[in-house]
Amino acid sequence: MSRVDRRSGYWDRDKETMSGPARERYQARWLAELVELAWEKAPGVRRRLEHAQLGPAQLRRPADLARLPVIKKSEMPDLQRMDPPFGGFCTEPLDRIRRIFVSPGPILEPMGPEWSAWHVEACLYAGGFRPGDVVLNTFLYQLVPAAHEIDEALSLIGCTVVPTGVGNTDTQVTTARAVGATGFVGTPSFLMTVLKRAEEMGGGRLAFQVAQVGAEALPESLRRQLEEDYGIMTRQGFGTADLGMIAYECPEKSGMHLVDDAIVQVCDPQSGEPLAVGRIGEIVATVNHRTYPMIRFATGDLTVLTDEPCPCGRTAPRMLGWRGRADEVTKVRGMFIHPRQVDEVAARARGLARWQVVVGREGHQDTLTFRAELTPGAEGAAVRGVVEAAIRDVMKLRGSVEVVPAGTIPEGAKKIADERKWD
Numbered sequence: 437m438s439r440v441d442r443r444s445g446y447w448d449r450d451k452e453t454m455s456g457p458a459r460e461r462y463q464a465r466w467l468a469e470l471v472e473l474a475w476e477k478a479p480g481v482r483r484r485l486e487h488a489q490l491g492p493a494q495l496r497r498p499a500d501l502a503r504l505p506v507i508k509k510s511e512m513p514d515l516q517r518m519d520p521p522f523g524g525f526c527t528e529p530l531d532r533i534r535r536i537f538v539s540p541g542p543i544l545e546p547m548g549p550e551w552s553a554w555h556v557e558a559c560l561y562a563g564g565f566r567p568g569d570v571v572l573n574t575f576l577y578q579l580v581p582a583a584h585e586i587d588e589a590l591s592l593i594g595c596t597v598v599p600t601g602v603g604n605t606d607t608q609v610t611t612a613r614a615v616g617a618t619g620f621v622g623t624p625s626f627l628m629t630v631l632k633r634a635e636e637m638g639g640g641r642l643a644f645q646v647a648q649v650g651a652e653a654l655p656e657s658l659r660r661q662l663e664e665d666y667g668i669m670t671r672q673g674f675g676t677a678d679l680g681m682i683a684y685e686c687p688e689k690s691g692m693h694l695v696d697d698a699i700v701q702v703c704d705p706q707s708g709e710p711l712a713v714g715r716i717g718e719i720v721a722t723v724n725h726r727t728y729p730m731i732r733f734a735t736g737d738l739t740v741l742t743d744e745p746c747p748c749g750r751t752a753p754r755m756l757g758w759r760g761r762a763d764e765v766t767k768v769r770g771m772f773i774h775p776r777q778v779d780e781v782a783a784r785a786r787g788l789a790r791w792q793v794v795v796g797r798e799g800h801q802d803t804l805t806f807r808a809e810l811t812p813g814a815e816g817a818a819v820r821g822v823v824e825a826a827i828r829d830v831m832k833l834r835g836s837v838e839v840v841p842a843g844t845i846p847e848g849a850k851k852i853a854d855e856r857k858w859d
């Protein structure tokens with residue numbers, strides 16, 4: 437396949453470029469239908485609604501969802517044990533289910549009779565896949581759903597899928613050459629492994645032009661190498677086994693657009709209340725998946741959204757990367773801070789040997805103290821200035837810096853020590 441335009445165009449222009457109010461109307465329409473369907477056919481969903489004293493009439497618009505308490509991923513195994521196999525969350529009888537997946541937990545997920553239930557086509561098209569691509573799908577085809585979701589979406593786009601699965605590097609290389617594979621799906625590290633192995637085996641470069649990677653972090657240095665050294669347009673998405681893919685990168689790779697068939701709210705990890713755009717919080721999603729309608733499903737992952745316009749023309753808000761796990765956050769003066777932010781602050785200063793943030797209480801005010809052990813020769817005053825500015829910038833909070841003697845912060849100490857006493 438010669439070079440094709442992988443950057444312009446949309447899978448579904450009408451949906452991907454709709455205005456904010458139009459998107460809200462679109463989502464309100466499918467949400468109302470989905471809740472009606474689940475109320476009738478999914479007793480697990482109905483139990484949740486009844487428990488919150490809600491009926492379908494109270495959940496008709498995205499904003500109404502805040503009234504329903506979230507369901508946590510960690511609750512799923514017990515719910516499924518009590519009401520096997522799917523905890524009452526499946527709207528279809530078992531004889532209409534095409535596949536049953538088994539994710540760690542264990543949590544079972546049904547693949548229903550309908551096609552395109554996960555809405556992944558727009559994500560892959562935005563990531564550069566085009567009709568006629570021959571794609572090596574190296575995700576795991578056993579037990580878990582990701583490989584199958586992507587497999588189906590690639591077929592719907594008009595690609596040819598080679599389900600090579602995980603591992604067998606030499607076979608991957610030989611196969612990629614034999615079929616002239618132009619696309620790759622899998623982890624970024626495995627893509628690099630396959631490319632390197634191809635070089636060792638001789639016979640010239642592989643023909644990959646586009647890759648959708650996931651299941652692990654994609655460092656920008658690795659992406660640059662894949663794009664600049666190998667000429668492979670490399671994009672990623674965000675998803676879970678329960679929800680499917682709910683956000684994806686476009687050609688601009690400046691965050692991940694939210695899927696129009698998912699209502700994603702960034703919420704206070706403790707109360708479940710939706711937060712304003714720009715605040716860090718837990719990803720809580722409702723997906724338009726008629727067989728397995730997850731409504732207000734809390735992922736345990738943190739992110740922050742932006743609604744700044746994107747030059748690609750897609751109008752959906754974007755998720756600005758993964759910001760850690762919700763169970764590791766600490767709330768300070770109304771803002772959540774996360775161990776990763778502590779390291780982000782530390783990375784901006786030179787001369788730090790060991791560090792820890794201590795959250796305390798003075799009167800009715802939370803205090804944030806960045807405790808620092810310095811490397812020999814480091815200048816305390818200089819470190820203090822840089823770190824205080826970094827705290828304001830990264831955590832949006834005011835904090836003080838306390839330089840402590842070497843050995844004060846114990847080995848393996850928590851990144852955030854919460855020393856507040858509430859009695």
Ligand SMILES: [Zn+2]
Nearest residue numbers: 686746748750
């Ligand atoms: Zn974009």
